[in-house]
Amino acid sequence: MNAPRAARSPNEEHSIVRWLLIALAGAFALVFLLLPLVNVFAQAFSSGLGPYWKAVTNKDTGSAIRLTLLVAAISVPLNVVFGLAASWAIAKFNFRGKALLLTLIDLPFSISPVVAGLLFVLLYGVNGLFGTWLTEHHVKIIFALPGIVLATIFVTFPYVARELIPIMEAQGSEQEEAALTLGASGWQTFWMVTVPSVKWGLLYGIILCNARAMGEFGAVEVVSGHIAGQTDTLPLRVDKLYNEFDPVAPFAVATLLALLALVTLGIKLFLEWKTRDEL
Amino acid sequence: MTRSPAIAVEPRPGLSSPLPGRALTLGFTIFYLSVIVLLPIAALILRACHLSAAQLWALATNERALAAYELSLGASLIAALINAVFGSLLAWVLVRYKFPGRRLLDGLVDFPFALPTAVAGLTLANLFSEHGWLGRFLVPLGIQGSFTQLGVVIALTFVGLPFAVRTLQPVLENLDQSVEEASACLGAGRWRTIVSVIAPTLFPTVLTGFGLSFARALGEYGSIKFISGNLPRTEIAPVLMVTRLDQYDYTGAIAVALVLMLFSFALLFALNWLHAWAAKFQQS
Numbered sequence: 001m002n003a004p005r006a007a008r009s010p011n012e013e014h015s016i017v018r019w020l021l022i023a024l025a026g027a028f029a030l031v032f033l034l035l036p037l038v039n040v041f042a043q044a045f046s047s048g049l050g051p052y053w054k055a056v057t058n059k060d061t062g063s064a065i066r067l068t069l070l071v072a073a074i075s076v077p078l079n080v081v082f083g084l085a086a087s088w089a090i091a092k093f094n095f096r097g098k099a100l101l102l103t104l105i106d107l108p109f110s111i112s113p114v115v116a117g118l119l120f121v122l123l124y125g126v127n128g129l130f131g132t133w134l135t136e137h138h139v140k141i142i143f144a145l146p147g148i149v150l151a152t153i154f155v156t157f158p159y160v161a162r163e164l165i166p167i168m169e170a171q172g173s174e175q176e177e178a179a180l181t182l183g184a185s186g187w188q189t190f191w192m193v194t195v196p197s198v199k200w201g202l203l204y205g206i207i208l209c210n211a212r213a214m215g216e217f218g219a220v221e222v223v224s225g226h227i228a229g230q231t232d233t234l235p236l237r238v239d240k241l242y243n244e245f246d247p248v249a250p251f252a253v254a255t256l257l258a259l260l261a262l263v264t265l266g267i268k269l270f271l272e273w274k275t276r277d278e279l
Numbered sequence: 280m281t282r283s284p285a286i287a288v289e290p291r292p293g294l295s296s297p298l299p300g301r302a303l304t305l306g307f308t309i310f311y312l313s314v315i316v317l318l319p320i321a322a323l324i325l326r327a328c329h330l331s332a333a334q335l336w337a338l339a340t341n342e343r344a345l346a347a348y349e350l351s352l353g354a355s356l357i358a359a360l361i362n363a364v365f366g367s368l369l370a371w372v373l374v375r376y377k378f379p380g381r382r383l384l385d386g387l388v389d390f391p392f393a394l395p396t397a398v399a400g401l402t403l404a405n406l407f408s409e410h411g412w413l414g415r416f417l418v419p420l421g422i423q424g425s426f427t428q429l430g431v432v433i434a435l436t437f438v439g440l441p442f443a444v445r446t447l448q449p450v451l452e453n454l455d456q457s458v459e460e461a462s463a464c465l466g467a468g469r470w471r472t473i474v475s476v477i478a479p480t481l482f483p484t485v486l487t488g489f490g491l492s493f494a495r496a497l498g499e500y501g502s503i504k505f506i507s508g509n510l511p512r513t514e515i516a517p518v519l520m521v522t523r524l525d526q527y528d529y530t531g532a533i534a535v536a537l538v539l540m541l542f543s544f545a546l547l548f549a550l551n552w553l554h555a556w557a558a559k560f561q562q563s
Contacts, residue, residue, distance in 0.1 A: 011459045013469055018376055025372040026384065028365045032437055033387045035412060036402040037394075043405055082311045089304035093296050101308070103551075107316055110543040112498030114517045115536045118524060119319035122326050127529065129322050153315055176298055186299035215395025217501030222521060235397040235501065242401060242505060251405075254398040261393035268393075269386055 040258045044251035055241070055252035063229045064237040065256070070145070071220075071233060072213040075152040079209055080202070083160025088194070091168035092176070102165075108157040116154045117222025120147055143225030148233065151219040156209045163205030167198050200275050204268065211264040215257055327537060330530055339534035343511075344519060348538065350428060351516040355496035358435035359443075363489040366443025367481075373444075374451040392441040400505025403434055407506075426508030431515060434502040439492030446488035450481065483557035490553060494546045498539065 012018070044052055055061065086105060090098060108116065122128050124141035134141060141147045175197065179189040217235040224231040232240060234257055241250040327335065338344065373385050391399060407414045407424025414424060424430050462472040500517040507513035516539055523531035
């Protein structure tokens with residue numbers, strides 16, 4: 001057996017092994033993580049600024065940006081309200097079937113996005129369960145904004161709740177009980193005691209929920225109907241431009257989504273640094 | 280991000296909470312869950328019940344569907360294996376070693392999670408194409424990464440990577456290093472310590488990360504739509520489902536959707552069991 005060497009602790013690999021492992025991990029990350037990111041921007045600007053600008057300021061791209069923002073603006077707040085209600089109910093009270101409720105909240109994570117889209121088509125589509133009623137009353141859900149919003153809410157359903165439940169459980173109820181004893185109302189306690197104490201976790205859940213809401217492809221594609229300028233979100237717009245064999249335009253639109261990803265990662269790192277500081 | 284199931288901390292038994300809002304929040308939670316998740320799933324099951332079982336079975340198991348499941352399962356399995364190996368390597372390097380660029384690497388690991396899958400498929404298809412940065416070297420060697428089954432594996436590896444790394448990383452950080460010191464003091468070499476002390480301790484967690492990245496890959500659609508080129512040879516189950524739906528073949532789409540849901544529920548069940556086993560394993 002090797003005699004212990006003074007140069008390194010017994011818990012360390014030989015420095016050659018160490019650097020080989022770092023190089024291997026770095027090479028893998030370079031090919032699978034860094035190159036795909038850099039490539040989006042390189043391809044988008046491969047013909048210079050002109051074609052890039054033309055693709056990004058195109059009328060249909062503009063309406064795709066507006067639709068994507070609108071869908072996120074509706075679905076994210078709804079999931080935030082749900083996340084706050086669910087985490088309050090689960091963390092502060094005891095009831096039967098709590099484990100089942102937690103499993104059901106996680107369910108959308110394990111269902112393929114395209115199946116999620118199909119679920120809403122079967123419910124609200126022309127041949128769907130409520131299809132006849134909706135047609136008679138001239139309500140359009142599938143191939144229109146409500147369908148896109150519903151599909152987006154489904155795929156982003158667990159994000160905020162999943163982030164808040166463990167935090168609220170760890171914090172317990174003592175602070176809230178103290179506030180109530182001191183005469184605060186239930187709403188005051190919620191807004192002035194509970195929400196501030198979970199604010200970083202809440203923000204974390206919101207940015208992850210938002211990134212997925214703006215970037216969702218499969219579920220939205222199934223319910224959207226691909227009407228240019230009307231039901232195309234940004235990811236669907238990328239797909240449409242890609243199918244037109246344009247070498248620059250899909251990448252130009254994709255840079256907007258890549259920037260969204262980078263901003264999301266930036267805020268995420270900031271929040272992790274912030275909460276580590278507070279602990 | 281999909282994580283291991285939260286374990287509910289039970290408040291003191293016998294004491295009902297004095298906090299208000301139980302009926303309101305629990306009521307809203309169940310209402311919202313029912314409208315958004317349960318009702319649509321019930322619609323699928325109800326619809327399937329009205330279809331003839333023989334016809335559903337035939338559409339779920341015809342040659343094209345079987346080929347799609349085979350590719351879906353096979354490619355997801357290979358991708359999850361690659362992620363188990365390289366994800367573990369990345370987690371190990373990030374936790375144990377100090378080197379320049381470590382924080383950048385750590386941040387990059389979450390990138391596939393934040394990047395919309397459509398963009399991932401778009402850029403990977405381009406990278407591995409004939410004129411792409413990697414393809415221009417690989418294609419002359421006969422390695423075709425875009426519009427092939429290999430491309431499907433590449434995209435599924437990309438989307439599943441964060442799950443493998445982020446599952447293992449916290450466990451590795453909390454690993455008690457005194458056990459390794461003990462092993463070294465007892466005369467074991469570093470390699471022997473890694474193989475017989477560290478690896479068995481981490482195995483259930485690596486398996487969980489493998490399972491999560493497999494589950495993620497199995498349902499993936501966006502990136503595959505770009506890199507697979509819509510060829511019969513590269514058709515995975517979610518793509519087949521959408522193709523059938525686009526042709527107004529509702530029964531065919533439902534048949535594939537039911538099989539996909541069956542896969543994901545089986546996996547969910549397995550992962551929950553694995554999580555409980557891993558928790559018990561870590562305690563002992």
